[in-house]
Amino acid sequence: MEQREIIGGFTELKKILISTYSIEKDLIYLRLYFSKSERELIMHDYEGHKKLYLLCHNIHEKTIRKALLGHARALVLESLSHQSPMEFLNNNFLLSGSFLF
Numbered sequence: 001m002e003q004r005e006i007i008g009g010f011t012e013l014k015k016i017l018i019s020t021y022s023i024e025k026d027l028i029y030l031r032l033y034f035s036k037s038e039r040e041l042i043m044h045d046y047e048g049h050k051k052l053y054l055l056c057h058n059i060h061e062k063t064i065r066k067a068l069l070g071h072a073r074a075l076v077l078e079s080l081s082h083q084s085p086m087e088f089l090n091n092n093f094l095l096s097g098s099f100l101f
Helices: 003-021 070-080 086-097
Strands: 032-036 042-046 052-057
Touching: 003 032, 003 042, 003 052, 003 086, 032 086, 042 070, 042 086, 052 070, 052 086, 070 086
Parallel strands: none
Antiparallel strands: 032 042, 042 052
């Protein structure tokens, strides 16, 4: 994936989390964190990890949420091609400069 697609994917994921939880924070200040449970890939708001969004129902079967579209969908699918999807997403989120410290 090109860098602009990665940044676009994180921007779209932030918008999903903001709309899901009515977060009143500008996109640039929202920091994401990615984890997994047994089979699921999960996106969290880094502050407290209480606001979460299931990205993928089954990592092995690559069944992602139908609500994920565009760059967000491409980013999650790209992450599933790596040995550790959550590590791929967390590292690229930090490297893309998608938040302010």
